[in-house]
Amino acid sequence: MIKRMFERLFQSQVWRSMFRHGLPESNRTRAETVFYNFFLHVHPTKVRKRSIRFTYTWGLGGLSLGLFIVLTATGALLMLYYRPSVPQAYWDMKDLQFVVSSGQYLRNMHRWAAHAMVAVVFLHMLRVFYTGSYRSPKEFNWVIGVFLLVMTILLSYTGYLLPWDQLSFWGISVGTNMVRAVPFGMGETISFLLLGGNVVGENALIRFYVLHCFIVPVAAVILMGIHFWRVRKDGGV
Amino acid sequence: MADDKLNDDAQPFTRRYFLEALGGGAIGIAATGGVILTARFLSPNVLREPPSKFRAGNVEDFPTGSVTLNKEQKVFLVRANEGYFYAVSAVCTHLGCIANWKSEEGVIACPCHGSKFNKEGKLLEGPAPRSLPRFSITLDDRSQLHVDKGVVVGEEVILKV
Numbered sequence: 443m444i445k446r447m448f449e450r451l452f453q454s455q456v457w458r459s460m461f462r463h464g465l466p467e468s469n470r471t472r473a474e475t476v477f478y479n480f481f482l483h484v485h486p487t488k489v490r491k492r493s494i495r496f497t498y499t500w501g502l503g504g505l506s507l508g509l510f511i512v513l514t515a516t517g518a519l520l521m522l523y524y525r526p527s528v529p530q531a532y533w534d535m536k537d538l539q540f541v542v543s544s545g546q547y548l549r550n551m552h553r554w555a556a557h558a559m560v561a562v563v564f565l566h567m568l569r570v571f572y573t574g575s576y577r578s579p580k581e582f583n584w585v586i587g588v589f590l591l592v593m594t595i596l597l598s599y600t601g602y603l604l605p606w607d608q609l610s611f612w613g614i615s616v617g618t619n620m621v622r623a624v625p626f627g628m629g630e631t632i633s634f635l636l637l638g639g640n641v642v643g644e645n646a647l648i649r650f651y652v653l654h655c656f657i658v659p660v661a662a663v664i665l666m667g668i669h670f671w672r673v674r675k676d677g678g679v
Numbered sequence: 680m681a682d683d684k685l686n687d688d689a690q691p692f693t694r695r696y697f698l699e700a701l702g703g704g705a706i707g708i709a710a711t712g713g714v715i716l717t718a719r720f721l722s723p724n725v726l727r728e729p730p731s732k733f734r735a736g737n738v739e740d741f742p743t744g745s746v747t748l749n750k751e752q753k754v755f756l757v758r759a760n761e762g763y764f765y766a767v768s769a770v771c772t773h774l775g776c777i778a779n780w781k782s783e784e785g786v787i788a789c790p791c792h793g794s795k796f797n798k799e800g801k802l803l804e805g806p807a808p809r810s811l812p813r814f815s816i817t818l819d820d821r822s823q824l825h826v827d828k829g830v831v832v833g834e835e836v837i838l839k840v
Contacts, residue, residue: 612776616791619775639726 484674494679498573502566503673506594507666509559513597516552517655524604526651528644531606556598563594583672586665593662600654603647614642614650731829735766738822738840746780746787746798753777754814754826755787757798764838766814766826767800773807787811799834 451457452465463474476482492498523542524534538545567587570576576584603614618637622629638645673679690696733752741747741758748755748769755767767787771778776791786803787796794805802810815830816838824838 612791615776616774619773635721638723639728641728643728645723645726 484671485679486674486677489677489679493677499679500565500569502562502569505562506559506566507670509555509562510662510666512555513552513559514659516548516555519548520552521655526604526648528606528647531604531647535605535607556601560594560598563591567591580672580676583669583676586669586672590662590665590669593658593665596658597654597662600650600658603642603650604654606647611642614646618642618646732825732827735816735824735826738764738818738824741824746782748777748780750777752826752828754828755780755798755800756816756824756826759837762840764816764818764824764840765799765834765836766816767796767798768811768814768828770811771807772802772809772811773805778811801834 461478463478464471466472466475473487476485476487520538523538523545525531535549538549540546570584570587599617603610618633621633621636624632634640636646636649637643638649729752733749735749735752735754735756741756741764743758743762744760746755746757753769755769756764757767758764769777769787771789771791771794773789773792773794776789778787778789778794778796780798781788785798787798787800788794789805789807792806794807795803796807796811797803800811800813812831813834813836815827815832815836817825817827818838818840819825822840
């Protein structure tokens with residue numbers, strides 16, 4: 443009875459319009475399952491058993507992606523209650539902690555996942571280094587990985603200002619003063635553009651918010667797309 | 680013969696090439712303009728930041744030998760034992776934290792990374808690369824002190840009252 447129900451489902455037009463190949467029962471349909479699925483299509487049709495051994499990769503790249511997804515989901519929810527303006531930012535953060543249902547949980551999840559992502563991305567880099575996976579033909583993917591590490595750190599740093607407390611304020615004051623040390627008069631300009639002024643104020647808050655919630659994540663997603671695609675073309679998982 | 684060969688190598692100036700160059704040039708100019716406009720957009724023209732000139736207070740408010748921090752303006756108003764005034768920046772030259780006056784030790788100390796300055800603003804120790812700058816200070820006819828943070832002066836400049 444159940445078997446007949448499934449057979450009817452697999453033969454229905456709706457199912458066949460979504461999955462335009464048979465069940466993965468032969469080598470051909472197994473390959474088609476990978477080719478014709480948006481989420482799987484970047485995978486190679488065959489991988490070496492050695493390279494899918496867990497203790498080879500420790501799943502660190504996948505964990506980084508998982509944390510990024512957690513951060514995107516929790517971050518999008520936090521945005522619903524947070525207003526990036528000087529009179530409101532700190533109190534909105536406090537409201538998230540004490541007034542909004544599950545707000546404290548979401549904020550803490552966002553914070554811990556952010557810390558974990560920096561650690562996991564760094565461990566991933568170490569793993570790639572120790573297994574020599576940066577060597578030809580994967581040199582360029584290592585370079586993309588370095589940029590992804592920079593994106594991770596930038597996301598952490600831009601998010602640092604948003605609670606608008608003393609730690610945020612002085613953290614960004616110190617950081618943007620470090621930027622001023624860039625030679626050839628560039629430092630002053632970069633710092634001015636980052637802060638949208640000479641002091642950490644309203645302009646700085648909104649700039650860091652836009653960088654944190656839109657510009658850096660979009661750049662990271664594009665880099666991640668290239669990174670994953672190249673991993674797969676080079677025979678990784 | 681040699682002329683024929685030259686003509687073979689030379690690209691003929693076709694209509695297609697002309698239109699491609701025209702289109703490409705137009706896109707190039709538009710893209711350059713876009714980059715310049717975006718770069719200028721990113722730099723604000725009006726800043727709503729605290730003004731650099733401010734009134735620091737009445738001469739009588741500052742006893743001789745006192746160091747007073749104006750928290751809002753981040754400036755120390757110092758009245759030396761001899762009675763003259765000068766204004767020292769409270770923004771640490773290391774990474775921009777606000778330094779505090781420690782009256783017991785007689786130093787201006789930064790809480791962030793431990794730089795220390797004497798009450799003239801001279802660097803004593805710590806990671807700060809320079810001494811604290813001094814700002815122009817003036818007295819009006821109603822014995823009010825005015826400081827202009829836009830004007831940095833040497834340490835020989837003092838305000839005798």
